[in-house]
Amino acid sequence: MIFKHFTPKHIKLNQIESTNSYLHDLNVKIKQKNGTLVSAKNQTLGKGQKGNRWESEEGKNLTFSIVTYPNIKAKYAFYLNIIASLAVQKALSDLTITAKIKWPNDILVNQKKIGGILIENQINGNSINQSIIGIGLNINQSTFNSKLNATSIINEGITVDIEDVLIQIYGYLDFYYNLLIQSNFKLLRQHYYKHLFWHNQIGIFKDEKSEFKALVMGISDIGLLELRLLDNTTNYYDIKDVKFIY
16 A cells, blocks of 8 residues: 555554554654554553543554644644544444544434544644644444443444554545645545534533523634534634533
């Protein structure tokens, strides 16, 4: 397989606290090539958004991180979430699984979480000179904590090799990364909106004051969630400002 930007290097680990942290520390010692990948059969302290932990049964799922050097303006940081989300969505689509992207970093199937993304950027001045893209995807785990509302590829009736899914995601990530490097933000957002959960639909949200109904319009240039309230005013929310209820 020929890649436009990534130089394939796969570091396989049996157990590690966090693939994101491992790759970051490794890169401090020796700068890795663009597209270097670290995967682990078991993450003991897998990272989730807002300090949450990513829970995964050992050897059953896909947990990995990739280091890239996008050199894009920091204000476009959310497009790294977009390309990672689209890569996972496309790989699932190849398996005939219809997935939706829930802003800002979840992948849903039938309104259940099947995957998550965590991006950790290194900013120099106004530019992102290093990004570690962490992805977790449920593959062969069949039972989950009821509080998680989660699913997996096997629970969707499909049996697949974990390594094969990783290869697909890696290839699609290189493809969408190419659009990012070309500053093709408009096209990336068009792709993103096709798969955005609840796009152009009215949902129920909660901020620090109350619950409210709003139409999901999309995202701003810097990745804020754009909601149109029932009084036709438009507000923009960061991840810490609003929670999607239904």
